[in-house]
Amino acid sequence: MGTRRVARKALSQHFLADPNLQRKIVDALEPQPGDRVLEIGPGTGALTRHLVGRVGHLTLVELDDDLAAELRREYEGRPDVEILHADALEISLSELARGEPLKVIGNIPYAITTPLIFHLLDGRPRPQLIVLTVQREVADRLTARPRTKRYGALTAGVQAVSRVEALFRISRQAFRPRPQVDSTVVRIVPQTPSPLAPEQEAAFRQLTRAAFSRRRKQIQKVLRQAPEYRLSGPEAAALLGSLGIDPSARPDALAVADYICLAAALAHRT
Structure with missing residues (x-):
């Protein structure tokens, strides 16, 4: 997928161009040969190329028509890669997991960050590990503590069932096109068993x-x-x-x- 893509504003697309940061994000997932991994919004394959061959099975969920088609062309014939042309908010995690632990990764569209995080945490069983690139402000909310400005319903809803960690920040300069805000990579580890029914x-x-x-x-x-x-x-x-x-x-x-x-x-x- 070497052709330069024009990002679609309607889908909040911003493509991560720095290969060193791409590898750093993937390494945060701690990929293993037997892992079943879901990548949300693979886009031009910035993270995908660092995952293929390193995990047992990789599912790519891409909403953009053209990008989904390009991913299919690039990875057709690989039994360890599955491409779903779908909305990540409508997928069933239990069906994708097929009874196995599931890890999730993605440079996700800013417009759906909060509903997507809750969608992932609403799945049963929950993913084993989630690594997401989100807006810096969202990361601050996810990791906030009581008596601070960022502490709110999102904070509580995620921290009640997970351990959340902000790993590192990514400058807006690393994306094409450049967004208006910086990003942060967060790692969410759902508690097992869940503390709440x-x-x-x-x-x-x-x-x-x-x-x-x-x-x-x-x-x-x-x-x-x-x-x-x-x-x-x-x-x-x-x-x-x-x-x-x-x-x-x-x-x-x-x-x-x-x-x-x-x-x-x-x-x-x-």
């Missing part, structure tokens, strides 16, 4: 969305005003007090563990 995780996400959409309010007021809960003042104060949570605390002051306990307590009330 699916219904517990749904309750947890509902709570964090309600809280961080009202992040300037006290947590007791969130529980009183959010239509999902509608607790009275005394009910909210009593519930939070029983969990050792200050009723006057703002949502960004609660740790992920606090939200897990609070979501469970709220679920038991219904």
Whole structure:
């Protein structure tokens, strides 16, 4: 795929041109000969060429019509490479994994970063390891700590079920065309077994969305005003007090563990 491609703005395409960075990203996945790997948005094959032959089976999911066709032409005849012309948000991870551990990698389109991360974490079983190139601001949110500006629902939703690490930054100068922001490569390692059952995780996400959409309010007021809960003042104060949570605390002051306990307590009330 040596032909210079014109990126499609509608698909948020930015192609990583530096081969040293390409190799560094792939190495972060710790590829092994027996691995089953999913690459999301391979584009012109920047990461693909460093994966083919190093893993047992590689699935490429590409939405762009022309790029998917080019990938098929380049890798046709290889039994260890599968190309899917599809939307990554609609694929079934369990079908791709086929009962084996799955690793995921991708320089993903900025426009779908958050829904894609949750799509990957919603799969059962979850991937063994996820390495993604994301906007620097998203990486800051993924790795944020309580009482910081970046700490929010995305932070809590991912950290509740995974270990997240920012590995290294990539300057916008390394991409063609050049995006308006720098990027960061993050590694997400889902916990096994999952600390939350699916219904517990749904309750947890509902709570964090309600809280961080009202992040300037006290947590007791969130529980009183959010239509999902509608607790009275005394009910909210009593519930939070029983969990050792200050009723006057703002949502960004609660740790992920606090939200897990609070979501469970709220679920038991219904």
